[in-house]
Structure formats: C-alpha cells, structure tokens
Amino acid sequence: MKNFLLYIFMFFFSVAGFNQKSTLSGSIKDAESGETLIGATAYVEELKIGVSANIYGFYSLTVPSGNYTVKYSFVGYSDVVKKIDLTESKKQNIELTSSDVIIKEFKVEEEQGDNNTKSTEMGTVDLEVEQIKNLPAFMGEVDILKTIQLLPGVQSAGEGNTGFYVRGGGPDQNLILLDEAVVYNAAHLFGFFSVFNADAIKNVNIIKGGMPANYGGRLSSVLDISMKEGNNKSFHGDGGIGIIASRLTLEGPIQKNKSSFIVSGRRTYISELAQPFIKDDAPVKGSGYYFYDFNAKLNYQISDKDRLFLSGYFGKDVFTYRQAESDFTINIPWGNATGALRWNHIFSDKLFLNTTAIYSSYDFTFEGRQDDFSFGLYSGVRDWNFKTDFSYYPNPNNTIKFGLNYTYHTFIPNNVTATQGDTEFDFGGAVRLYANEGALYFLDEVKISELLSINAGLRISSFQHIGPFTRYVKDNEGNTIEEVEYKKNKSLRTYVRPEPRLTGRYTLDENSSLKFGATLNYQYMHLVSVGGNSLPTDLWIPSTDIVKPQRATQFNLGYFRNFKKNMFETSVEVYYKDLRNLVEFKDGADPSDGVNDNIDNQLTFGKGYSYGAELFIKKSLGKLSGWIGYTWSRTMRQFDELNNGEEYPAKFDRRHDLSITAAYDLTDRWTFGAIFVYATGNSITLPASKYFVEGELLVEYAPRNSYRMAAYHRADISATYSGKKYKEYKDVETGEVKKVKKKFISSWNFSVFNLYNRKNPYFIYFDNTGNLSNGTLDVAAIQVSLFPVLPSVTWNFSF
Amino acid sequence: MRTLYIVIVLLTFVSCEKEIDVDLPRPEEKLVVEGVIETGAFPYVVLSKSSPYFDPTDIESVANSYVSNATITISDGTTTNTMTKLCSGGLTQPQRVQLSGVLGIPVGVLTSYNICGFTDLTMTGEVGKTYTISIDWEGEIYESSTTIEQPVPLDSTWFKVFGDRDSLGFIYAYLNEPGATQNYYRWYAKRINSYKYGSLKGQTKDNQFNPPSSSVFDDEFVNGTSFEFGYNRPGGSEKADDQAPERGFFKVGDTVVVKFCSIDKGVHDFVDKAEEQILSTGSPFAAPINVVSNISNGALGLWAGYSPYFDTVVCTK
Incomplete structure (x- = not known):
C-alpha cells in the first residue's frame, strides 16, 4: 500500500516536471446524428501514437509541441486526416462520416483496426448494434444478450433460463450496466428476450476476464x-x-x-x-x-x-x-x-x-x-x-x-x-x-x-x-x-x-x-x-x-x-x-x-x-x-x-x-x-x-x-431485404447523376429459428402412472423441449 | 413454486414432450425400515429394499423388495427382546386388508406372497420411554431410537363449514401449547361413520387414521401460546368423495376421530421432508432433497414412536 501511494506521488511529480508539451483534446462524433463515437481513435502519424475516445467520445493526447498529422478513425466510418499546429494546446472536435453514406463513387478502402492485438484489454469484445442486426433473431426480435452468448467464454443456460454464465461464474456474477445503472434482471419471459431494445442501444462492451479497476462489485464479467x-x-x-x-x-x-x-x-x-x-x-x-x-x-x-x-x-x-x-x-x-x-x-x-x-x-x-x-x-x-x-x-x-x-x-x-x-x-x-x-x-x-x-x-x-x-x-x-x-x-x-x-x-x-x-x-x-x-x-x-x-x-x-x-x-x-x-x-x-x-x-x-x-x-x-x-x-x-x-x-x-x-x-x-x-x-x-x-x-x-x-x-x-437507401436525380445544371439518401428506408427480415427442429431439452420431469396398490406403478422420464422450428x-x- | 410450475407449463404453449431413456449408474440397494411403536400397542417393523427409480413396480417386484432374513432386537432401556417374525401367509384376509391399510402394502401382495414383518408381543409402548431397535441384516447392523413423548391434549376440536359452502368444511382444534418443552406433533383423522348412499353404502368411510399431506408441525413459532388451527381431509383415493367437489372436505354428518400425536424431532424431520418431497418430486423448479432417515449406517426410512391424544368430532352445521 505504501509503495503504491509513493508511486502515485512520484507519478504526479514526474508529470509536473515536464514542459514544452501540448495537449490535443475534444470529442469525436458522428457527422449525421451527432452521437459520440465510443472508442474512435486519434492517431498522430509522425509519432506513431494514438488514443481512443472514452464512452463519452472525449479524447485527449499530450505530445511534445509541434506540427502533426492526426488521423481520426472509427470502424465503419471514413477516416479524417487533419494537419494540426500543436505549438500550444488545442481543442479539436471531429465529426466522422459513416462509410455507408459515402457512396460507391468514393469507395473508401475499408480498413479494420488492429485493436485486437494492440490494446491491453483482454477477454473484451466490443459489439456494434448494427453488426448484431444482420444475424438471425428469435421471433424477429434483435437481442444483444443472445448475441453476447455466441461469444466464446459466455454461455447461455439454454432457453427458458434467465441470465448468462461467464467462465464458470454464476448468473449473479455479471455486472450488467445500462448507462451506468445496474440492471438486476436482464431477461424478459424467462430469458427468451433480453430487456435491451436494440433500437435504443448504441454500443455493447463485454469484459469477461481482466476486469479493470474502474469496474467492480461482480466477479465474472462486465456488460456495459x-x-x-x-x-x-x-x-x-x-x-x-x-x-x-x-x-x-x-x-x-x-x-x-x-x-x-x-x-x-x-x-x-x-x-x-x-x-x-x-x-x-x-x-x-x-x-x-x-x-x-x-x-x-x-x-x-x-x-x-x-x-x-x-x-x-x-x-x-x-x-x-x-x-x-x-x-x-x-x-x-x-x-x-x-x-x-x-x-x-x-x-x-x-x-x-x-x-x-x-x-x-x-x-x-x-x-x-x-x-x-x-x-x-x-x-x-x-x-x-x-x-x-x-x-x-x-x-x-x-x-x-x-x-x-x-x-x-x-x-x-x-x-x-x-x-x-x-x-x-x-x-x-x-x-x-x-x-x-x-x-x-x-x-x-x-x-x-x-x-x-x-x-x-x-x-x-x-x-x-x-x-x-x-x-x-x-x-x-x-x-x-x-x-x-x-x-x-x-x-x-x-x-x-x-x-x-x-x-x-x-x-x-x-x-x-x-x-x-x-x-x-x-x-x-x-x-x-x-x-x-x-x-x-x-x-x-x-x-x-x-x-x-x-x-x-x-x-x-x-x-x-x-x-x-x-x-x-x-x-x-x-x-x-x-x-x-x-x-x-x-x-x-x-x-x-x-x-x-x-x-x-x-x-x-x-x-x-x-x-x-x-x-x-x-x-x-x-x-x-x-x-x-x-x-x-x-x-x-x-x-x-x-x-x-x-x-x-x-x-x-x-x-x-x-x-x-x-x-x-x-x-x-x-x-x-x-x-x-x-x-x-x-x-x-x-x-x-x-x-x-x-x-x-x-x-x-x-x-x-x-x-x-x-x-x-x-x-x-x-434473410433481410432492404428497400432502396438512395434515390438518384440529375443535377439540372451539370447533368450529373447524384445519389441522395432516402428519407424513409424500410426492410423486411425473415428468420427461421431452430431450422432443423431440434428438440433441445429444457427440463426433465417424471410421470407416475398406475398405482402401487394394484402393482401397475410405472415411472417415465419425460423431456420437455421448448421451441420447434419457428419462422x-x-x-x-x-x- | 408449484404455481409457477403451472405457469411455465401454460406459457410453453409451443413446447413439446418426449419420453427419454435415462441412463444412470445402477444405485446401491439400501435397507428401508418402517417401524412404529405407539402408546399401549405392540411395536412392529417391516423391512424392504430400495430399487432403481426407473425400474417398473409390478406386484412381483414389490413383493421381492421385502426383507425377511433379518434379526431385530428391541430395547426399552431395561429389557431387550428379539422381535418375532410374523408373515402375511398366516393372517386372515380381513387382517391382510387391515394391514394393507396401515403399511400401504397392496392387499394382493399380502395375499399372494408371504410378506413378513417383525413384532414383540411382550412389549407395548409406554409414555416417556425410549425404544431402540437393532437390525442385523446380511452382516450389517442398523440402529435407531425413538421416544414416546408426553401426550399433549387438544383443548377442543370442532367442525366448521368453509366459506359459503353448504355442508363441506374442515376440522379445527384449539391447542394450549406447553411452553416448557420443545414439541413436535403429527395430526391424523379417521371418519368412523358409514356411507349412506352409492356403491359403498354401509361401509365405514375410513378404515384407518390418515395423515393429511402436511401432517407435522413443531412449536417453533407457537411455543407456549394458545392458538387455533385447522386441517383439511386427507384422501387421494379413487372413491367418489375424493373427487371434486368433496375432495379434501369433511361433511356435515361425519363423525371424525382426531388422533393428535406427540412425536420426537427425528420423526418430525423425516415426515416433514418426506411430505415436501412428495409434493415437489419431478418439479424442475424445486430443489432435489433427500429425506433424512433416523436409522444408522445409511439405511432409509423411519422408526417412529407415537404418543396419541384422541378426540371425536361430530360434524354439524
């Protein structure tokens, strides 16, 4: 404990000792909706260092004063590269545009981040809700918890059971936070649906091992x-x-x-x-x-x-x-x-x-x-x-x-x-x-x-x-x-x-x-x-x-x-x-x-x-x-x-x-x-x-x-069939064909649950027939399964 | 919990069921003891063996489950006797029917097979004494003790029509619970009047004392207090009055003998858990529990001393 306090002290001391540094900070948001982008990164090309935005989209990067090229990026968004004069500390708010919006003509080279190998986090998975929406959904209801249970180390106990199990921990050992508030029972209808309505959710992060010190109160996982x-x-x-x-x-x-x-x-x-x-x-x-x-x-x-x-x-x-x-x-x-x-x-x-x-x-x-x-x-x-x-x-x-x-x-x-x-x-x-x-x-x-x-x-x-x-x-x-x-x-x-x-x-x-x-x-x-x-x-x-x-x-x-x-x-x-x-x-x-x-x-x-x-x-x-x-x-x-x-x-x-x-x-x-x-x-x-x-x-x-x-x-x-996302019109002056995002977009989702009609066991009960007094008592084990094939x-x- | 079970079954409107084969290792066969000593009555012990849960229970297997090759001694603290073997082959048919009612062994089994029990016709139960049995079976010794406690009288007993029912109701009792001791109780009832109508006309309604489905309680919450309590009528047979709407009710016109027994903790705990198990077995929403026997060396079952108090209620409106 003593050493730890000493470390903190030494640490602030050493920070105070440096000068000639400037800080670049601000927020990173979606250009269309103004939603903050959790985990978007700011990367200084010259120094090969970067930082990612916190869950409020805030980032801060302190570097030796100078002129830099800073690349802002986020999965599914096109990068923004800015020349920034950092001779003194500066605030820079950035808006990124979804690569979906920039239509084919631009065809940005999609690039996947290398966060997987570069972060110190382990046993951590970030899921974008848009990713989840393309997977089959039980009764057509997109479900975050169901998707989480498809990750290694996270298990469901089968249909009809509330909760999920992470690395051998009980269902009470998961810290489930919805905008920082603890959710004690995340299931509807005995676990067939989760309480999280995917339309209202921006981001899901699960930590199943190596929980950092800012989380606590539970043993096995954090679902943030x-x-x-x-x-x-x-x-x-x-x-x-x-x-x-x-x-x-x-x-x-x-x-x-x-x-x-x-x-x-x-x-x-x-x-x-x-x-x-x-x-x-x-x-x-x-x-x-x-x-x-x-x-x-x-x-x-x-x-x-x-x-x-x-x-x-x-x-x-x-x-x-x-x-x-x-x-x-x-x-x-x-x-x-x-x-x-x-x-x-x-x-x-x-x-x-x-x-x-x-x-x-x-x-x-x-x-x-x-x-x-x-x-x-x-x-x-x-x-x-x-x-x-x-x-x-x-x-x-x-x-x-x-x-x-x-x-x-x-x-x-x-x-x-x-x-x-x-x-x-x-x-x-x-x-x-x-x-x-x-x-x-x-x-x-x-x-x-x-x-x-x-x-x-x-x-x-x-x-x-x-x-x-x-x-x-x-x-x-x-x-x-x-x-x-x-x-x-x-x-x-x-x-x-x-x-x-x-x-x-x-x-x-x-x-x-x-x-x-x-x-x-x-x-x-x-x-x-x-x-x-x-x-x-x-x-x-x-x-x-x-x-x-x-x-x-x-x-x-x-x-x-x-x-x-x-x-x-x-x-x-x-x-x-x-x-x-x-x-x-x-x-x-x-x-x-x-x-x-x-x-x-x-x-x-x-x-x-x-x-x-x-x-x-x-x-x-x-x-x-x-x-x-x-x-x-x-x-x-x-x-x-x-x-x-x-x-x-x-x-x-x-x-x-x-x-x-x-x-x-x-x-x-x-x-x-x-x-x-x-x-x-x-x-x-x-x-x-x-x-x-x-x-x-x-x-x-x-x-x-x-x-x-x-x-x-x-x-x-x-199978998901989406209506047209764009309509085309001809610019009267230039004669150019332009695409404009449509105001109303709709899609049909067709799902089939339990495609080959597997009778998975939910529970087993015993059926006693006959009675003892005339010697016809017989006990049978009956396995109850819940859902057959369900389109x-x-x-x-x-x- | 049972209600929730019903709820789930209702909810799972698309569920489906199938019979499966359960492949469990064959369990070890255990000795099962069923023995009773009651104030003023001879003691009796019937021995049997447990069998694999999924094996069919036909007459033959029930008959084969009884054990007669044992030696049992009984002691009241001063005298020790070897119990006598009595077998169903030597009984008259009415005696077999009577015995079947007490032990729950099918009459057919008692008639077709020579089922043996053990008794001691020189000893009867006395209040305040502790009785110990020692069973020697296939080289192993199993022991158990039970005490015939001081009987506790009921202050009064009566019948009351339930709700707005016309003639159906429950039996109630008023108990002045002795505060000085820790007490455990078991309740039984028996209707001694005869059926007046129907196919059973002329027959006595009950042949033996029956316990309701939750027949035991202790004085933990009521020690030293005076209070009123009631019981429904036990019975789950195929007789007409064990079906709705009369099921569970006593009826105006019945004469009911109430047997209110003081028991010891071992008897209470066994019956309490056994009754709980009977209600919950098979429910996926109940925790599996084993019934704790009061016999040593891993045997199952119960050696029970009963100290009864009797009262008679005539059911009137």
Whole structure:
C-alpha cells in the first residue's frame, strides 16, 4: 500500500516536471446524428501514437509541441486526416462520416483496426448494434444478450433460463450496466428476450476476464451497454412490426447541436392476438402474458466543458392466470427500473470528469387469490448510487483513471403475506436488509516500452451491513438461542477488501501479441435460487454478518494474431478462475419462512473453480463476415453441506461450447445471416432409487448434477431485404447523376429459428402412472423441449 | 413454486414432450425400515429394499423388495427382546386388508406372497420411554431410537363449514401449547361413520387414521401460546368423495376421530421432508432433497414412536 501511494506521488511529480508539451483534446462524433463515437481513435502519424475516445467520445493526447498529422478513425466510418499546429494546446472536435453514406463513387478502402492485438484489454469484445442486426433473431426480435452468448467464454443456460454464465461464474456474477445503472434482471419471459431494445442501444462492451479497476462489485464479467444519445441535428425514427412485438424509437434535437432526446418503446401483443381465439367459456379465459420496455434519454450540452445526460429504463413482465370455475386468479408482475443523471465536465484538456447519480431497482411480485383467501409474495432490491470518475491523460504513455463509488442498498429477499377474510397470517413481516457499499479506485494504462503495455490498478471496496435488523442466532439443531436487535444505521459487519488488477500486452510482431491478466475481485451480493432453473423468483441477498463476500481470483493468458491485413482476427485464451464463499440454499431450505429466522441462516457456503480454453476467429471485412467461437471448459463446485461434501459439476459446466455466426451481403438489398450453436448438455440431479414408506413413493437422488441432459444444438437462418437507401436525380445544371439518401428506408427480415427442429431439452420431469396398490406403478422420464422450428417475419423502418 | 410450475407449463404453449431413456449408474440397494411403536400397542417393523427409480413396480417386484432374513432386537432401556417374525401367509384376509391399510402394502401382495414383518408381543409402548431397535441384516447392523413423548391434549376440536359452502368444511382444534418443552406433533383423522348412499353404502368411510399431506408441525413459532388451527381431509383415493367437489372436505354428518400425536424431532424431520418431497418430486423448479432417515449406517426410512391424544368430532352445521 505504501509503495503504491509513493508511486502515485512520484507519478504526479514526474508529470509536473515536464514542459514544452501540448495537449490535443475534444470529442469525436458522428457527422449525421451527432452521437459520440465510443472508442474512435486519434492517431498522430509522425509519432506513431494514438488514443481512443472514452464512452463519452472525449479524447485527449499530450505530445511534445509541434506540427502533426492526426488521423481520426472509427470502424465503419471514413477516416479524417487533419494537419494540426500543436505549438500550444488545442481543442479539436471531429465529426466522422459513416462509410455507408459515402457512396460507391468514393469507395473508401475499408480498413479494420488492429485493436485486437494492440490494446491491453483482454477477454473484451466490443459489439456494434448494427453488426448484431444482420444475424438471425428469435421471433424477429434483435437481442444483444443472445448475441453476447455466441461469444466464446459466455454461455447461455439454454432457453427458458434467465441470465448468462461467464467462465464458470454464476448468473449473479455479471455486472450488467445500462448507462451506468445496474440492471438486476436482464431477461424478459424467462430469458427468451433480453430487456435491451436494440433500437435504443448504441454500443455493447463485454469484459469477461481482466476486469479493470474502474469496474467492480461482480466477479465474472462486465456488460456495459450505452444507450444512444439521440440525434441532435434532425428528427428521426426507427421502428419495427413483428409477429409478437412492435417497437418505435423517436429521436431528435431539442436545440440543434446542443441538446437532443431519444425515446424508445416496445411491447408484446401475442396474448392479445390470441384472445379472440380463446372461447369465452374456456376455463382459463383472461389469462395472458405481455412485457414492455421503455427507454428515454435526454442530453444537454451546457457549454463546451459541461454536458448533462438524463436517462431511464422501465420495463415489466406481467403474467396473469384466471380460472373462472374456481374463482382463482394469479398476477405476477416483475421488472426493472433505472434512472441515471450524469454530468460530464472537462476540467482541462487533460482531465475529464463524469459524475453520476443512479437509481436502480428490481421487483418481483406474486399475487394469488381464491375466494376470500389471498396470498402475496414480494421480493426486490433497490439501490441509490453515486459515483464520480476521473480520466486523466498526462501524456500518450499514460491514461489514468480514478474515482469513487457509493451505493445504499435495500434488499427485500422475501416478503410473504396471506389473508383469509379479516385474518392475517403471520409470516414474520417484511424483512429488509440495508447496506452501504463503497469503492475507491486508481488505474494507469501505461506504455512501458514500444512492446510492453500494462493496465495496473487497485480497487478498494467496502461493504457494510447495517440496521435496523434482528439477528436470530441459531444452534446446530436450528433452534434460536439468541435474538439480537440492531438499531437503524448500526453496523453489523464491515468488510474492506483490496482488489488488485493487472492486465498487459506484449507485442510479438506487427500482427501478433501476447496478453496476460491477473485479477482479484470481491462481490457483496448473491443471487440464490431455490430450484434447479434460474427464474425471476431468484433472490438477491447481500453480504451480512454471516454471509461473507464472494471472491474470485482469475489468471488468463492469450495469444492474439491478425491475418491478411487484419481481415481475420484470431485469438486463443486460457484461463483459471478460483471462486470462494459461493452461496447456495441448504438442502430443503424454505425461503418463505421468515418467522423468528433470517434468510441467511438458510444458506450454505462453498467454493468452486473453472478453467478453460477459448478459441476465436473473426472476419469483419468483405461480403462474408462472422465468427467462430469455441470453448473447452470445466467448472466445479464444492460445498461441505451439499452432496456429502463432494465436488460436483456446476449446472452450467460445459465441456464443449461452439458458436458459428455468418452474415453475407449478397447485394445492396439482400443480406443473409446464419447461426449454429452446439453445447454440452446441462447437468441435473435425478432420482436414483425409490422406496416406500406408509405406502408413499419416496426417492433417493443420485449425486448432485451427475446426469447430463442431451446436448443443445440449433441452427437459425435469416434473410433481410432492404428497400432502396438512395434515390438518384440529375443535377439540372451539370447533368450529373447524384445519389441522395432516402428519407424513409424500410426492410423486411425473415428468420427461421431452430431450422432443423431440434428438440433441445429444457427440463426433465417424471410421470407416475398406475398405482402401487394394484402393482401397475410405472415411472417415465419425460423431456420437455421448448421451441420447434419457428419462422418469423419483421418489418423494420427508419426515417 | 408449484404455481409457477403451472405457469411455465401454460406459457410453453409451443413446447413439446418426449419420453427419454435415462441412463444412470445402477444405485446401491439400501435397507428401508418402517417401524412404529405407539402408546399401549405392540411395536412392529417391516423391512424392504430400495430399487432403481426407473425400474417398473409390478406386484412381483414389490413383493421381492421385502426383507425377511433379518434379526431385530428391541430395547426399552431395561429389557431387550428379539422381535418375532410374523408373515402375511398366516393372517386372515380381513387382517391382510387391515394391514394393507396401515403399511400401504397392496392387499394382493399380502395375499399372494408371504410378506413378513417383525413384532414383540411382550412389549407395548409406554409414555416417556425410549425404544431402540437393532437390525442385523446380511452382516450389517442398523440402529435407531425413538421416544414416546408426553401426550399433549387438544383443548377442543370442532367442525366448521368453509366459506359459503353448504355442508363441506374442515376440522379445527384449539391447542394450549406447553411452553416448557420443545414439541413436535403429527395430526391424523379417521371418519368412523358409514356411507349412506352409492356403491359403498354401509361401509365405514375410513378404515384407518390418515395423515393429511402436511401432517407435522413443531412449536417453533407457537411455543407456549394458545392458538387455533385447522386441517383439511386427507384422501387421494379413487372413491367418489375424493373427487371434486368433496375432495379434501369433511361433511356435515361425519363423525371424525382426531388422533393428535406427540412425536420426537427425528420423526418430525423425516415426515416433514418426506411430505415436501412428495409434493415437489419431478418439479424442475424445486430443489432435489433427500429425506433424512433416523436409522444408522445409511439405511432409509423411519422408526417412529407415537404418543396419541384422541378426540371425536361430530360434524354439524
């Protein structure tokens, strides 16, 4: 620690010692819409050094004073090259034009960046939403999370499961950020759709290994999603009409070039469409399901140095079930809400500040009613978060980031209410858990030599479980031996943990590099699931005086190589991850039992590890683009109180996981896409033997997760037919034929999901037929699969 | 959780099902104990073996699963006796029917095969005593103990029509829970009146005491308090009154004997988990749980001491 502080001190000292330097800074934006371009680069040709814009499009480069040629570039955009006189510091805002707009006559030589081999980041993938839109989409709904799951090292647990799994980590170990606000449950309809409406999204970045110090609070990955800011030059819209949902996005300037807005909504209507076909006297008339999403964002450029953003997301799934005959109704709404107010301030051409205040919540409610009996269940989590992040660009060899983060959490793990007429049943009342979470971090991306760059950082995180709280202390038999009351804001337990992070790159030659990473992460909240499948009913539980923070230590090493002038990007990465203080429910736990008990008394703690190798080949240029990702991995868990203390495979332990995606631009009008996935089956626990007591059939289970369901594989295809993007007209004066972009563009997307109708297993249940008393009892294992071959068509438009 | 399961099944309107072969390693065969000692009654123990879950359960395999080549001793703390083997071949048919009701062994099995159990006709259950059995089977020793606890009387019991039903309702009881001790309870009921109509006319409605689907509770939340609680009517048979709309209800005109047993923790924990397993087996949204037996050496099942209190309720409006 001492050495680290000394380093920081020495560092600023040395920076102060230099003079005769000038700084070039500014923002890089899209010329048409005014959207900032995240990750666009400014490159000084003479010095062969460059810098990339941060997520607000801000860049800063400090070099010895002089005259330079600076090249600004971004994937899919044509370069802008500027001669810049840098005898003194200068501000230079740049607008890049999409290469799509510059029509054939100019035919810019497309060039793929060599970011793959040149950045220090590893286990990181950036996806442009436009890239995703050419791939087949389930029911025509373009889905970012689904695409993320096609990357090596990122797994889905199959249809009907919420969440995704990164390098052997659980679904709670992914930090999902939408404009910096934490999204606790990113799935609609049990994971068939994600909550992210692609029309409102600008950029998606996933970090699956080597998490830099500016991120924390989760062990396995960061999925950082940036919403579009809204076109600040002219009014536009995007939308789509599909077979199950429709979308509409509107954006435009409020004050031209100064402020803009974007609003985006999506709603499903499958159950409304089905209603007319359900007979009025059908027993379940009135049952249905829908979800909706609403995204909105405003941004205002107050001055050259200040910019404000206000963004929000609100989404809900609502399931209703009615059974008229027995007067039985169920309502199950669940969903997320987030809001973020951000202020960007440029202190100087070298120092950039982003300060954010965030609200984030997730709620799950279950309401059932029959006659005068009603039953309710509520769980949720609510955060108030304040963070401030500085980016400091002292010289081209160092990019420094530091900041702090504070969150006030309220957890409602499970709140059961039941009434019958006037009688209220006691389930222990609403139990809430409160906590403070804080973090400080500092990191430096430093170029040590021409060949070696590192990103070294330290994050110090802390978590405090605070009152009001009643702790029920239990003995080994589960009897309460003590009750301890804690007053409001009284600390039950405080954890302070250092999290050192290091990643680096060593350049081998022009086209290849070695990357390495070693990181230590802590996580203070835990998602526990009662059943075998992850569902919206899973509970978020904080670290408390008895639940220690989860810890992950990860090591990774990768070899990156680009071929044919960066036409092909390839990489091989290996990783080892050690996980401690993982949380599961004890066998036979009942989370609704809150009477004289705390939910964390029902938890048990264990450890795990995962190792694997990931292969990635990507082609981004040319008519045919796509990637192949393959992962070989092994993920195990060990809990003293589960499975007799023996090690067992995690549910999502996958030996093989293969994804192939391809998009082919046949003509300007026709684009084809295809996806193929193959994954080793999920492991589940099945009954091994049966016995009878009091005439009832009881079972003994085989060791935990000892059975493998059949492998999951599937192919999807799509074809997109786009309307003409340009219209031609003849210039009356010169007689020249010119092309002008059309105001209204539309396209048809035809997708076929599960092309060869593979019956992939969702779950297995047991069907008992006959009965014991006449000796005809028979048990059959029935495998349930969700989706057969499903064609869909969507009409998309933009203006 | 079950509701959510229904929800999912409904949601998956395009889902499809197929029967699959599950290839699991053959599980180890385990000894299953089912033994009872009740105040004033002879103890009995029936032994069987567990079998692979997916093997068919026909009459023959059920019959073959019973174990008779064991030696069992029972001790009440002072005397130790070797239990006597009694076999179904030596019983009368009405006795077999009675036994079938108690043990859940199909009458056909008891009739066609010589199924043996163990008893001790010199010992009856006494309140406050702890009974230990020791089973010697194929060279292994399995042991278990259970205590006949002090009985806890119900203050009162009554029948109440449910909601706006005409004549259907539940049985309720009022309990003054003793605060000094930790108590565990199991509830049974038996209708002793006869059917007045239909094909079963003249037959007694229930032949034995039946536990409802969640029959045990402990005093964790209610220790030392006085409170009211109710139970529905157990029964999942093919009889007409076990179908809607009467299923689960007692009826005006029924005479119901309530058997309210004090049990020990081992019995409570076994029955509690067994009942939970019966409700959740096969649901993909429930965690798989094994039932914890109170027998040593890895045997399954239960050696249970019951200390009953009886009360009779005449169901009137």
